[in-house]
Amino acid sequence: MSSESPPPAASGDNQDELILAQKEAIAQDIASNASLVGNLEPVYSLEREFSHDAVFMTKIGNLKGRYAELRRTRPDGNCFFRAVAYRYFELLLHRPDEYERIKALLPRAKAQMIELGMPTFTLEDFYDNFMDHVDRVGQAHMDAQQLFETFNEPGQSDYLVVFLRLLTSMQLQRNAEFYQNFMEGDKTVAEFCATEVEPMYNESDHIHITALTEATGISLRVIYLDRGSQTEASLHDFPDQGESAATTPLVHLLYRPGHYDVIYPVKSTSESGPATSNATVTTTAELSS
Amino acid sequence: MSTAARRRLMRDFKRLQEDPPAGVSGAPGENNIMVWNAVIFGPHDTPFEDGTFKLTMEFSEEYPNKPPVVKFLSKMFHPNIYADGGICLDILQNRWSPTYDVSAILTSIQSLLSDPNPNSPANSMAAQLFKENRREYEKRVKACVEQSWCDD
Numbered sequence A: 001m002s003s004e005s006p007p008p009a010a011s012g013d014n015q016d017e018l019i020l021a022q023k024e025a026i027a028q029d030i031a032s033n034a035s036l037v038g039n040l041e042p043v044y045s046l047e048r049e050f051s052h053d054a055v056f057m058t059k060i061g062n063l064k065g066r067y068a069e070l071r072r073t074r075p076d077g078n079c080f081f082r083a084v085a086y087r088y089f090e091l092l093l094h095r096p097d098e099y100e101r102i103k104a105l106l107p108r109a110k111a112q113m114i115e116l117g118m119p120t121f122t123l124e125d126f127y128d129n130f131m132d133h134v135d136r137v138g139q140a141h142m143d144a145q146q147l148f149e150t151f152n153e154p155g156q157s158d159y160l161v162v163f164l165r166l167l168t169s170m171q172l173q174r175n176a177e178f179y180q181n182f183m184e185g186d187k188t189v190a191e192f193c194a195t196e197v198e199p200m201y202n203e204s205d206h207i208h209i210t211a212l213t214e215a216t217g218i219s220l221r222v223i224y225l226d227r228g229s230q231t232e233a234s235l236h237d238f239p240d241q242g243e244s245a246a247t248t249p250l251v252h253l254l255y256r257p258g259h260y261d262v263i264y265p266v267k268s269t270s271e272s273g274p275a276t277s278n279a280t281v282t283t284t285a286e287l288s289s
Numbered sequence B: 001m002s003t004a005a006r007r008r009l010m011r012d013f014k015r016l017q018e019d020p021p022a023g024v025s026g027a028p029g030e031n032n033i034m035v036w037n038a039v040i041f042g043p044h045d046t047p048f049e050d051g052t053f054k055l056t057m058e059f060s061e062e063y064p065n066k067p068p069v070v071k072f073l074s075k076m077f078h079p080n081i082y083a084d085g086g087i088c089l090d091i092l093q094n095r096w097s098p099t100y101d102v103s104a105i106l107t108s109i110q111s112l113l114s115d116p117n118p119n120s121p122a123n124s125m126a127a128q129l130f131k132e133n134r135r136e137y138e139k140r141v142k143a144c145v146e147q148s149w150c151d152d
Helices: A015-033 A043-050 A054-063 A079-092 A096-115 A120-138 A144-151 A154-174 A174-184 A189-197 A205-218 B004-018 B100-115 B126-130 B134-150
Strands: A038-041 A067-073 A220-224 A235-239 A251-256 A259-265 B025-028 B035-041 B052-058 B068-070
Touching: A015 A174, A015 B004, A038 A043, A043 A054, A043 A067, A067 A079, A067 A251, A079 A096, A079 A144, A079 A205, A079 A251, A079 A259, A079 B126, A096 A120, A096 A154, A096 A205, A120 B004, A120 B035, A120 B134, A154 A189, A154 A205, A154 B004, A174 A189, A174 A205, A189 B126, A205 A220, B004 B025, B004 B100, B025 B100, B035 B100, B052 B100, B052 B134, B126 B134
Parallel strands: A220 A251
Antiparallel strands: A038 A067, A067 A259, A220 A235, A251 A259, B025 B035, B035 B052, B052 B068
8 A cells, every 4th residue: 555645535536545545454453363374273162252142052062063173264355265275275285186186177277267368477377376385285395384374474375365266267257158147237247257256355155156166176065154043054065966965075164144264074174084975964955045 | 575476576577578568668666676667658549649657556565466556647637547646447446356467557557548437537627528528638638748758
């Protein structure tokens, strides 16, 4: 931001700059209160925040049997992408099969992004950086602690987030005809990507999650902790496998209205091996409204 | 210290030198890669033709995740440019994408000179004249063009 003080508010003044300055102040406040990616904490730490709320307390109580730990992310509008990226890189530390799969997939995705008209020069910068981290983690040149530090270094952390945003944008635009059905008003998919997907700090919705999981093949389960009437937090799997779900998704996220954190199932903490397919979790895939 | 923002700005600069876009130029200040000086040449067949308009670009450590603050130093008369030189351009605000680089920013501002958007005015007088009295608009712009030659 400019170091000059903003001009006094009067008509004809640069209102955009005043709005940006205010947004910046809010962002600074959030940044000083939350790490980009936090340390592991037990799931029951959520109870402290919701002790006054019977619905949340019941749902958290029921979660504890299935989920052991939680890792918070900064609520800066990038939380969904950052949570997925962090958990996925963490998995790559001990999933050579997944490393091989993503290593083969990403160059094809990059070609599709270029085909779509994304600027090659800058795209390659994000792609190379992401691929470099995939390699470092997949080939054990980076351990869990270094990964944690990388994700808490703002510039680097955001570089990884950007690439996931671009992948999401690519997937939406390549399937614009389908995704057009989910646009509000007469907004085009391209317009949506330009204003809601590619710019950082814009929050993610169902449509972002669908597109990202499609683009990457990373399976995802979102646990919705909200004030719905059931006693169990509802969940949704991406891609939706319906009743026939045979495998547990790779990445699990906890959603509270407006925010995503990483959540770790009891039987597959960050140190566990390949995901076992013992479906101890019900797969009702019920969507919260 | 080499940060993501600084590395990227070096890359942007290298590209600007190796593959310079027509009608714009830019370079980091002598001691600070985070503050750039740039020049946009007024596009042909517009009232801005022959102008050499100077700008500053201030980057934060959050670049390219956040856009730079770009301002004209030269006095401008344009519907989307504020009196203080600030620019009302969507890609520098809510449509910013980290895939834009310095070259893309400068060429976008250059096309803004050719194609003002009088419906989202930063200078209401310029917007009104652009819509209702093109001759007067062009006269005021030409005065800025002449003044741009005298700037340091």
